[in-house]
Amino acid sequence: MNNHLKPKILLHICCAPCSASSVKVLKDLYDITFYWYNPNIWDFNEYEKRKDAAIKYAKELKVTFYEEKSFDYNYNNWKEQSLETCKLCYSLRLEKTILFAKLNNFDFFSTSLLSSPYQKHDLIKQTAENLSSKYLVNFLYADFRNFFYEGKNFLKQKGYYTQKYCACHKSYKERFKSE
Numbered sequence: 001m002n003n004h005l006k007p008k009i010l011l012h013i014c015c016a017p018c019s020a021s022s023v024k025v026l027k028d029l030y031d032i033t034f035y036w037y038n039p040n041i042w043d044f045n046e047y048e049k050r051k052d053a054a055i056k057y058a059k060e061l062k063v064t065f066y067e068e069k070s071f072d073y074n075y076n077n078w079k080e081q082s083l084e085t086c087k088l089c090y091s092l093r094l095e096k097t098i099l100f101a102k103l104n105n106f107d108f109f110s111t112s113l114l115s116s117p118y119q120k121h122d123l124i125k126q127t128a129e130n131l132s133s134k135y136l137v138n139f140l141y142a143d144f145r146n147f148f149y150e151g152k153n154f155l156k157q158k159g160y161y162t163q164k165y166c167a168c169h170k171s172y173k174e175r176f177k178s179e
Ligand code: SF4
Pocket: 040, 083, 084, 085, 086, 087, 089, 090, 166, 167, 168, 169, 170, 171
């Protein structure tokens, strides 16, 4: 990608398949950096699989991949804090994202969560807008859902890992009807 003089955007990515449609919309207009912060993913093996796919995609695109280093994966801690609601889950991840964007002088922040038709799109948008007002970092809103299946299938055909549930233990149980 030729990123000369493009505005810098920090794109929180929840997984490679969702980031594909975001990249399709943003790549010609913005200098993209991937930001990985997803402590909601259960279990650790799944966490690693999604992260590895995201790293692989970043390498393919030649975009910088930043993994949040202040975070040690400890799903049980996260679970015990009763953060297993989508509103808190979005806030947790997007607040960390915007703080990193502010500290590192990004022009915008956004999230690949806006790609999935399975997510609470309006709640994500509202959460990001509230954080933008609070921390004074521009939020780039776009409805990436239009390219979700195209992006997901594109990566699937290339052998990328694609998950079958949102991320948390609750969503896993709901998807597979297990304990
Ligand atoms: S369903 Fe998805 S968005 Fe909602 S709390 Fe679980 S991991 Fe987070």
